[in-house]
Structures are given as structure tokens and as C-alpha cells.
Amino acid sequence: MQFAQIHGNEALKANLAGMVDGGKMGHALLFVEEQGMGAIAFALALSQYINCRDRSGGDSCGVCNSCHKHGKLIHPDVHFVFPVAAVSSLGESEKKHPISDYFLDGFRSLVISNPYFDERDLFEAIGLENKAGNISVHEARDIISKLSLKPYESEYKVMIIYLAEKMNAEASNKLLKLLEEPPEGTYFFLICHKPDKLLPTILSRCQIIRLQPDSPEDICDILCREENADADHAMIAAKISRGSYGNALKLLREEELADEYASDIEELLDAALEHNLTKLLSIAESLSGLGREKQRDFCIFAENFIRKIFMFANGVPQISFALRDEYSNLERYAATIKKDFYQKALSNLDTAMSAIESNVNAKLVFVDLCNRFYLYI
Numbered sequence: 125m126q127f128a129q130i131h132g133n134e135a136l137k138a139n140l141a142g143m144v145d146g147g148k149m150g151h152a153l154l155f156v157e158e159q160g161m162g163a164i165a166f167a168l169a170l171s172q173y174i175n176c177r178d179r180s181g182g183d184s185c186g187v188c189n190s191c192h193k194h195g196k197l198i199h200p201d202v203h204f205v206f207p208v209a210a211v212s213s214l215g216e217s218e219k220k221h222p223i224s225d226y227f228l229d230g231f232r233s234l235v236i237s238n239p240y241f242d243e244r245d246l247f248e249a250i251g252l253e254n255k256a257g258n259i260s261v262h263e264a265r266d267i268i269s270k271l272s273l274k275p276y277e278s279e280y281k282v283m284i285i286y287l288a289e290k291m292n293a294e295a296s297n298k299l300l301k302l303l304e305e306p307p308e309g310t311y312f313f314l315i316c317h318k319p320d321k322l323l324p325t326i327l328s329r330c331q332i333i334r335l336q337p338d339s340p341e342d343i344c345d346i347l348c349r350e351e352n353a354d355a356d357h358a359m360i361a362a363k364i365s366r367g368s369y370g371n372a373l374k375l376l377r378e379e380e381l382a383d384e385y386a387s388d389i390e391e392l393l394d395a396a397l398e399h400n401l402t403k404l405l406s407i408a409e410s411l412s413g414l415g416r417e418k419q420r421d422f423c424i425f426a427e428n429f430i431r432k433i434f435m436f437a438n439g440v441p442q443i444s445f446a447l448r449d450e451y452s453n454l455e456r457y458a459a460t461i462k463k464d465f466y467q468k469a470l471s472n473l474d475t476a477m478s479a480i481e482s483n484v485n486a487k488l489v490f491v492d493l494c495n496r497f498y499l500y501i
Contacts, residue, residue: 125168125194125239127183131346131369132338133166140170140333141182152303152312154288154330156319160370161335165239167284167313168194171202174311175278190278197232200276203283204231205267206246207257207290221262227251240370243287243317244417254415256483259291264298271302271310281310288314289321296323303329337367347376360445364428384418385425390453392426396497397460404498408490416480419490423477427470433457434466461501468500 127137143149153170155163169184172194176184184191193199208227210219218226227250234241234249241249247257267283275281285291291299303312303326314330316322343362346369347353353361353376365372388411395403411422435444436458446454472493479489 125165125172126186126191127166127169127173130162130165130169130239132342133335136166136333136335137169138182140166141173141179144170144174149311150331151306151310152314152330154314154316154319154322154327154332155335156316156332157335158337158366158368158371159242159317160240160365160368160372160374161337162240162370163315163335164235164241164284164286166333166335167315168197168235168239170313171199171282171284171311174280174282175199175201193277197235199278201278201281203267203270203281204228204286205259205263205283206231206250206286207259208250208263209252209255209257211251211255213251221260223260223263223266225266238370238373240368240373242370242374244421246286247417254417256416256481257290259285259288259295261292261294261298264291264295267299268302271307275309279309281307283310283312285312285314288316288326289318291322291326293323296326300325300329338369339367340365343367343369343372347372351376357447360447364445385422386429388422389426389429392494392497393457393461393501396494396501399498401498404494405491408487408494411490412486414486416483416486419480419486420477423473423480427473430466430469430473433461437461437463437466465500469497472496 127141130137140149155166157163172184172191173179175190175194176188177190178185178188184194186195190199194202197204205224206227208222208224210222214222214226224231230250231246234245238245247255271281271283306312312330314326319327319332340359340362343365344355344358347358347361348355351358351373357376358372361372361375365375388407392404392407395407411419414422432444432446432450433454435441435446436454441451441454444454476489476493480486
């Protein structure tokens with residue numbers, strides 16, 4: 125991955141290259157991003173730049189042996205760690221202490237095909253079977269073991285940890301000394317979506333780099349140029365992506381998401397409006413049977429759908445960024461839902477997502493959510 129291949133954050137690219145050239149880069153960098161901003165691409169491009177001996181003009185050459193191996197994610201001095209779990213595809217001994225190395229094939233395929241992936245994409249790619257992955261102390265021990273060895277081919281070793289906030293306390297504490305005093309020529313690149321979930325002692329040992337959101341115009345231009353997207357749909361996706369190209373790419377495919385979740389949120393709203401508690405409990409049962417990432421996606425889709433209804437209810441459909449074939453349903457709900465429902469509903473969907481991420485029993489989460497819709501609508 126070269127810096128030139130990454131969308132947006134042009135100033136950051138120049139700053140990263142400048143830190144390397146000026147010898148001012150810390151040994152532990154924490155990239156903070158919104159999901160889908162491509163921090164993994166920056167970490168890979170920086171690793172490739174560090175180890176390229178023919179770099180020039182603020183970028184790696186892209187053709188040397190080191191760059192070639194970086195491009196395929198097979199460089200022996202670049203290591204990857206990400207959340208994993210014990211799954212049925214692993215051997216019995218591997219299930220006891222699952223580590224990232226057991227899932228590298230799926231991880232490599234995902235990163236190469238789409239470096240703007242999110243947490244759900246990762247878990248699907250490595251086959252976590254609807255389990256919540258984490259970074260355990262067994263992984264921390266493996267990191268220490270790998271970094272105790274001398275580099276195989278390059279001057280520098282790089283450890284890239286994706287979703288560092290998924291490290292449990294034992295793993296975090298195990299790595300503290302190594303983060304503070306790594307072996308000579310070793311760099312840590314941590315990628316994080318929720319830095320508040322990292323131990324303060326981890327944060328204090330890292331140089332924090334925050335990716336900045338791209339403008340809607342820039343995202344729209346890229347979607348039209350590289351995805352052959354319709355300009356109107358691309359701009360809608362860009363405006364509600366919170367500056368994340370990966371989010372915009374997903375939103376552009378919202379029709380696929382709508383096929384999966386639109387009927388669920390509409391059934392939920394209809395049952396709540398009818399005060400049909402039996403139907404709501406059935407919907408809660410159905411939603412609780414989805415995998416955790418799909419449950420989270422449903423909540424995100426539901427939030428966006430309710431936000432659109434709110435815009436219609438307030439007479440500003442033009443800024444709802446709704447597709448034309450959604451108008452009739454949105455108008456119907458806007459005419460019947462109570463005015464104080466929207467804020468309560470969005471707050472409860474946020475609460476539901478937090479509970480899902482914290483591994484709270486899914487049935488309890490969705491029964492509570494449906495019950496609150498029943499009360500508030």
C-alpha cells in the first residue's frame with residue numbers, strides 16, 4: 125500500500141512521511157478513526173514507507189521486493205493482530221488459545237480487497253460465527269515472542285494491532301512494558317475506533333494520530349469515479365457518512381441493506397403503532413436470533429430510517445437524503461408518530477447498540493427496545 129493509493133487525509137500522508145524522514149516518529153502510534161476511514165491503509169503505507177529503501181517524494185517506490193511483499197501482506201517483518209475467538213473451524217488445541225495467525229488468510233483477503241472495512245466486515249471475513257472477538261493474553265504472549273526475534277529481511281519490525289480497544293485488561297497490562305521500551309527497530313501501529321475504551325496506561329505510551337473526515341464532495345467524486353456510482357445517490361451517501369469513505373461505500377449499497385432490514389423496522393413501527401404487544405415480542409425474538417454484527421447493523425439502519433421520518437415530520441424532506449421510493453412510507457409514519465418519539469427512540473437504539481457490543485443477552489436487549497417503542501410511539 126502506497127500513500128498515493130489512499131483516499132483523503134492528504135496532510136496526514138505528508139506528515140507521516142515527514143516524521144519518518146526527519147527521524148521524529150515515535151515507536152508506538154495510535155491511529156484513531158471512525159469506522160471505514162481506512163486507518164489500516166495508513167498503517168500499511170507507513171510500514172511500507174519505513175522499509176522501502178528506494179522511497180522518494182514522500183512515498184514508497186511500490187516496486188521493490190519489500191514493497192511487493194507489503195502489497196501482498198506477506199512481509200515477514202510485518203505482523204498483524206486483530207480480535208478473534210474460538211470457532212468450530214479451528215483444531216481442538218487452537219480453540220483453547222485462538223490467536224490472529226490462525227485467521228490470517230481471511231484477514232489478508234479482506235484488507236487487500238477493501239481497506240475501508242469495518243468491524244462487521246472483519247468478523248465475517250475471518251468466520252467468527254457471530255461471536256464477539258477480543259485480543260487476549262495469549263495473543264499478547266505471541267506478540268512478545270515475535271518481537272523478541274531479530275528482523276528477517278528489513279531494518280524494522282512492525283506490529284499492527286487492529287481494534288486495539290478489544291484488548292482485554294490482562295493483554296493490555298502484558299504489553300505495557302513492551303510498548304514503553306520495545307526492542308530496537310520495532311514499531312507498534314495501533315488502530316482504534318473507541319480510544320476511551322483503552323487503558324490510560326496504553327494511551328499514555330502512544331503518539332495519537334486522528335484521521336480527519338473527508339468532505340462530502342471529495343467522497344462523492346471518488347464514488348462516482350471508482351464505483352461508477354450515480355451522482356445523486358453518491359452525494360446522499362457522502363453527506364450522511366460522517367466523512368468516512370467506507371461508510372459512504374456501505375450507504376451507497378443501502379438498497380441491499382434495505383432488502384435485509386427495511387421490513388424489520390417497518391414491522392416494528394407498525395406493531396408499536398397498533399399497540400400489538402404480541403407482535404412486538406415476536407419481532408424481538410426474531411431480531412435476537414441474528415448475529416451480533418447484524419443486530420448492530422439493524423440498529424444503525426433503524427436510526428437512519430427514524431431520522432428520515434423525523435425530517436419528513438418537520439417538513440424538510442429535502443434534507444432527509446431519502447430515496448424517492450421511500451417517500452410514501454416515510455410520509456405515512458410522519459403523519460402518525462408522536463413528536464416526542466424520535467429523540468427517545470434514537471437514544472434507545474444507541475443504548476441497544478452499546479448493550480450488544482457489551483455482550484448483553486440479545487433477547488433482553490430487543491424485548492426492552494420493542495417495549496419502549498410500544499410505550500413511546
